[in-house]
Amino acid sequence: MEDLEPGLIIDDRYEVRRQLGRGGMSTIYEVEHRYTTRRLALKVLNATYASHAVARRQLLDEARALGAVRHPYVIEVHDAGFDGSRVYVVTELLEGRSLDGLLAARGRLAWSEVARVARHVTIALAASHGVGVLHRDVKPSNVMIVRGVQGELSKLLDFGVAALPRAPGEAASAGAEMLVGTPEYMSPEQLRGDAIDARSDLYALGITMFECLQGEVPMPGGLDVAHQRASVPSLPPVSMVCDDVPKALADIVDRLLHPVAAFRFPSARSLLDALDASGLCRTPTRFLDDAPPEAVAGRPTASGRRPGQGEAEPAGAARRRSARAYYQTPLRVMTAAGAVIDGRSEDISSGGMLVIAGTPLPEGERVVVRFALPASGNMVQCSAVVNWSRHRAATQRGRAAFGLAFVDAPPAMTEAIARYAELMQREG
Numbered sequence: 001m002e003d004l005e006p007g008l009i010i011d012d013r014y015e016v017r018r019q020l021g022r023g024g025m026s027t028i029y030e031v032e033h034r035y036t037t038r039r040l041a042l043k044v045l046n047a048t049y050a051s052h053a054v055a056r057r058q059l060l061d062e063a064r065a066l067g068a069v070r071h072p073y074v075i076e077v078h079d080a081g082f083d084g085s086r087v088y089v090v091t092e093l094l095e096g097r098s099l100d101g102l103l104a105a106r107g108r109l110a111w112s113e114v115a116r117v118a119r120h121v122t123i124a125l126a127a128s129h130g131v132g133v134l135h136r137d138v139k140p141s142n143v144m145i146v147r148g149v150q151g152e153l154s155k156l157l158d159f160g161v162a163a164l165p166r167a168p169g170e171a172a173s174a175g176a177e178m179l180v181g182t183p184e185y186m187s188p189e190q191l192r193g194d195a196i197d198a199r200s201d202l203y204a205l206g207i208t209m210f211e212c213l214q215g216e217v218p219m220p221g222g223l224d225v226a227h228q229r230a231s232v233p234s235l236p237p238v239s240m241v242c243d244d245v246p247k248a249l250a251d252i253v254d255r256l257l258h259p260v261a262a263f264r265f266p267s268a269r270s271l272l273d274a275l276d277a278s279g280l281c282r283t284p285t286r287f288l289d290d291a292p293p294e295a296v297a298g299r300p301t302a303s304g305r306r307p308g309q310g311e312a313e314p315a316g317a318a319r320r321r322s323a324r325a326y327y328q329t330p331l332r333v334m335t336a337a338g339a340v341i342d343g344r345s346e347d348i349s350s351g352g353m354l355v356i357a358g359t360p361l362p363e364g365e366r367v368v369v370r371f372a373l374p375a376s377g378n379m380v381q382c383s384a385v386v387n388w389s390r391h392r393a394a395t396q397r398g399r400a401a402f403g404l405a406f407v408d409a410p411p412a413m414t415e416a417i418a419r420y421a422e423l424m425q426r427e428g
Contacts, residue, residue: 040078063080073156252278333357
């Protein structure tokens, strides 16, 4: 089963526009409903798993989990079904910034931003746990910042390995007995293969908060290191590695990361009460404003303050002259030396784009970038130059971020991007 080509009709009603992202088991596409013209996201299994019974059931279980939760802070499911041998799930199309991408570009986030995002994710987990659904893979790449009626909000997504409640006599959900999730964010009991409950999701949220505050997970290195963590008495207190974090927030994260589940918050509701009582979640996040995406929140600025506490520091590039809009799409960067780097964009303007990838590029390097245009999904190719670059400390994912400035871009390409950016700003 090959990638879905633009224009292909799925189940007589979803027209494929472009690819949004590709994982190990599945690929997500932007589609348009033929009758309502609504833009949505469609997930299908990759060729290797297309006929795999457990993978097919797991994808449908994801739709069941999302249908059970239904909350403003959780991605909304619209449909699921079969198109011949192809299993698919349709969700709302989220347009914004991923928490993972923000970390790659900024290095770390201000504590007020972390508190606000954590509150939204906690509410999402409370809704999930309330209907018996365990997410089992809470991490920055599964959190999206989008615009809402009352400002920015964080949405929890990708319930692909979620555990669902079972009726008496019902078989376990797909993968229920397997070690699933991302090792660096798993709780000690999850790593040991013990029974888990809501407190395991809260531990993963604690790791996510630690990473946002400090810039790195407490113990990077994948499954081997994570298994060592399963027997470590405790992780370093937040106050030891982040001296600018308020004590109330540091205490909350430390409690979330206690190696013994009984000493953590007993539920997402109790965590939410603690976050609200701290008074630290009142400042709205402003991740989606038209500001330089390359602002670095982690190094002290010339005034001595850290970005995110009153000012931001651009990492080697001036504020863009043209309007930008958040835009996630897979892309390929080709260097003059013949290297090929696959990554994704986080935002775009008629002058350039922000790229998230596994390999950094040096400032000033001339490259060629290939990606799908907004709206039409047509593939384009353009010369560009790296005008800033940032590489995070090595992790299992090895994230890097760099900004590309288009060089001699075709007018049709820049006009299409400018129209999209203008439309997105009006809608925002």
